Amino acid sequence: xxxxxxxxxxxxxxxxxxxxxxxxxxxxxxxxxxxxxxxxxxxxxxxxxxxxxxxxxxxxxxxxxxxxxxxxxxxxxxxxxxxxxxxxxxxxxxxxxxxxxxxxxxxxxxxxxxxxxxxxxxxxxxxxxxxxxxxxxxxxxxxxxxxxxxxxxxxxxxxxxxxxxxxxxxxxxxxxxxxxxxxxxxxxxxxxxxxxxxxxxxxxxxxxxxxxxxxxxxxxxxxxxxxxxxxxxxxxxxx
Amino acid sequence: xxxxxxxxxxxxxxxxxxxxxxxxxxxxxxxxxxxxxxxxxxxxxxxxxxxxxxxxxxxxxxxxxxxxxxxxxxxxxxxxxxxxxxxxxxxxxxxxxxxxxxxxxxxxxxxxxxxxxxxxxxxxxxxxxxxxxxxxxxxxxxxxxxxxxxxxxxxxxxxxxxxxxxxxxxxxxxxxxxxxxxxxxxxxxxxxxxxxxxxxxxxxxxxxxxxxxxxxxxxxxxxxxxxxxxxxxxxxxxxxxxxx
Numbered sequence: 001x002x003x004x005x006x007x008x009x010x011x012x013x014x015x016x017x018x019x020x021x022x023x024x025x026x027x028x029x030x031x032x033x034x035x036x037x038x039x040x041x042x043x044x045x046x047x048x049x050x051x052x053x054x055x056x057x058x059x060x061x062x063x064x065x066x067x068x069x070x071x072x073x074x075x076x077x078x079x080x081x082x083x084x085x086x087x088x089x090x091x092x093x094x095x096x097x098x099x100x101x102x103x104x105x106x107x108x109x110x111x112x113x114x115x116x117x118x119x120x121x122x123x124x125x126x127x128x129x130x131x132x133x134x135x136x137x138x139x140x141x142x143x144x145x146x147x148x149x150x151x152x153x154x155x156x157x158x159x160x161x162x163x164x165x166x167x168x169x170x171x172x173x174x175x176x177x178x179x180x181x182x183x184x185x186x187x188x189x190x191x192x193x194x195x196x197x198x199x200x201x202x203x204x205x206x207x208x209x210x211x212x213x214x215x216x217x218x219x220x221x222x223x224x225x226x227x228x229x230x231x232x233x234x235x236x237x238x239x
Numbered sequence: 240x241x242x243x244x245x246x247x248x249x250x251x252x253x254x255x256x257x258x259x260x261x262x263x264x265x266x267x268x269x270x271x272x273x274x275x276x277x278x279x280x281x282x283x284x285x286x287x288x289x290x291x292x293x294x295x296x297x298x299x300x301x302x303x304x305x306x307x308x309x310x311x312x313x314x315x316x317x318x319x320x321x322x323x324x325x326x327x328x329x330x331x332x333x334x335x336x337x338x339x340x341x342x343x344x345x346x347x348x349x350x351x352x353x354x355x356x357x358x359x360x361x362x363x364x365x366x367x368x369x370x371x372x373x374x375x376x377x378x379x380x381x382x383x384x385x386x387x388x389x390x391x392x393x394x395x396x397x398x399x400x401x402x403x404x405x406x407x408x409x410x411x412x413x414x415x416x417x418x419x420x421x422x423x424x425x426x427x428x429x430x431x432x433x434x435x436x437x438x439x440x441x442x443x444x445x446x447x448x449x450x451x452x453x454x455x456x457x458x459x460x461x462x463x464x465x466x467x468x469x470x471x472x473x474x475x476x477x478x479x480x481x482x483x
Contacts (some may be wrong), residue, residue: 016483053326057481076328087319091256100254103247104327128258144323163334 007052007068007152007184011063014047020048022206026060029185029199033153034178034199037187038226043203045187046084049154052185053081061130065185065215066151080150084157086141087110088129094140095125098147105148115146117233120166135162142170152183158189171196194226204229209233240330248329248337249344254310255304256345266307270299270353278361287360292363293415293448294441296372297379301350301437302381302408308342308387309400316391321478328366331475335388339381359373365449375447378463379440383408385470386436392477411437416445436466 007029014021022042029035037045051063056070063070066078073199088097098112116122119139124132129140142158153174159167171193178198180185186197194200194214202209202217210217210233214226223229256263274295281288315321324334354373357363365372390407394400414424414432421432432438443459446452 045383050322055322055325055481073328076326079326081326083319085319086366087249087323089255089320090318091258092251092321093258094337096254098252100247100251101327103250104324106243106328186348 001088003033004181005064007026007066007185007235008062008064009048010064012048012051012063012064013059014051014056014216016047016061020206022061025208027201027208027211029183029201031183032181033198034174034184034186034196035199035201036193036194037185037201037203038194039187039189039203039209040188042205044206045189045203046156047082048203049101049156049185049187053079053154061210062101077148078150079152079154080145081154082142082145082156082158086134086137088137088140088144090130090137091128093126093128094121094132094143097129097140098125101144102147104223107148111147115143118146119143120169138162139166142227146173150182153177153185155186157187157189160190161184163234167227191226191230200226202226204230204234205233209237213236240332240336241463244333245337245340247302249340252338253344256341260309263345266303266350267301267352270303270349271356273299273355274353274361274456276305278357289364290360291355291373291417292357292361293365294352294444296350296357297376297444298412298417298437299353299438300346300376300380301383301440302404302412303349303383304342305383305390305408306347306401307345308338308384308403309394309403310397312338312388312391313394313397313400317395319376325478325480328341331478332471334478335471335474336394338388339384342384343377343381346427347472348378350376365448366387367447367452371447372444375444375460379437379444382436382440382467385429385467385474389470389474391476392474403444408437411435414438415441417441432459436463436470438468440464 010026012022014023037048039045049057051058052065052070056106065075066238068075092101098115102112116125117178121139121143124136129137145153145155159170174184174186200214200217201211217229221232256432274292277292277295278288318430350373354369358369376426386407390403391400394403414428414435424432439459439462443456443463446456446459
């Protein structure tokens with residue numbers, strides 16, 4: 001079977017507000033797996049995701065997404081993106097938000113209910129988003145990305161601050177999506193979430209510290225957990 | 240552009256308005272209140288009310304649509320929803336025309352209500368057909384809306400957006416010919432006046448009320464429509480898929 005392309009980033013250079021974020025970043029993300037983009041705040045996770053979905057102005061390098069340059073018009077219905085801050089309309093209901101996004105994506109009406117069930121908001125469909133808690137609002141934002149039939153999901157910290165039970169269910173959902181040969185890229189600053197990912201990209205200060213599965217990284221560094229591995233990798237990188 | 244997506248945007252904006260009855264109430268109530276106020280202010284001086292009241296049927300909606308749309312669009316830009324929309328299969332014109340259609344509907348309600356009050360209750364007279372006056376009043380509102388969408392690109396906070404009202408709207412209001420006929424203005428002011436779109440929107444309305452559908456009226460209508468389309472296109476150019 002021919003391997004379908006996921007994401008290939010090559011020599012990416014990005015500057016934001018006059019400071020360098022990436023100076024020649026290269027990495028790849030495969031289909032059929034949940035890839036965790038892990039790193040502390042300010043490491044460049046969101047900027048990388050913005051570049052992949054084509055809303056970040058870049059200074060150099062190439063990003064190939066599903067076989068096309070990032071930001072190509074044809075990718076807009078193939079890639080789903082959830083921003084870190086919930087980006088939904090606060091003054092209308094949960095259902096009205098999903099209805100709007102489903103019409104833009106030409107997704108079937110039935111996918112709204114399925115998405116709401118996945119994020120456990122079926123009972124809140126008639127509530128105005130502004131009256132929901134922060135976690136619920138984040139889930140509305142996530143639900144909009146589950147509409148349609150994306151081949152790549154780019155999710156910026158989708159599980160932060162959520163109930164552990166729901167977090168586990170969402171990770172199961174991500175793996176279910178990956179099993180359907182989609183690429184799922186999930187960022188997190190919580191190192192513990194590494195064990196839920198098939199593949200890891202460890203980012204710090206715009207540099208890729210390590211890639212591979214969690215056991216691979218632990219073995220390579222001899223650390224007991226990812227936090228420890230992270231520290232050893234930082235020490236190794238320091239002159 | 241796609242009709243489905245444009246319709247989705249218009250429907251969503253209308254739902255946002257429906258969930259905010261106070262704003263809708265203000266949009267419909269304030270111009271109605273102001274035209275009554277004006278009528279009482281010029282009680283016994285019907286000629287003045289006749290001269291000022293007619294064009295104001297369009298100027299009120301022009302101002303309120305400018306403010307409402309520039310703030311709504313600014314919210315879209317600052318809340319992150321615009322960035323999200325830019326990753327979806329949505330053309331920039333889908334967004335602007337969708338907004339335009341929703342607010343044009345509001346403008347139609349607003350202009351119809353104010354016209355009904357002015358012609359029905361306040362003895363405002365129009366020599367030209369009333370429906371032409373109402374259509375032109377809606378045109379004024381749509382122009383205000385298009386300028387508001389465009390200007391929202393230059394505001395990064397809601398405070399700035401509100402300040403565009405006096406900065407962009409008031410000079411046009413002063414120079415459109417309502418307060419001082421354009422023929423009596425100093426030359427440089429008349430030139431400035433000729434460059435501002437509201438001058439034409441106002442003049443078309445004034446012509447319609449006088450019933451003088453001449454070449455100047457045709458020019459007024461063309462310039463108003465052209466300026467509206469230009470503002471929409473310029474607004475589309477300010478929407479960027481990629482940001483720094």
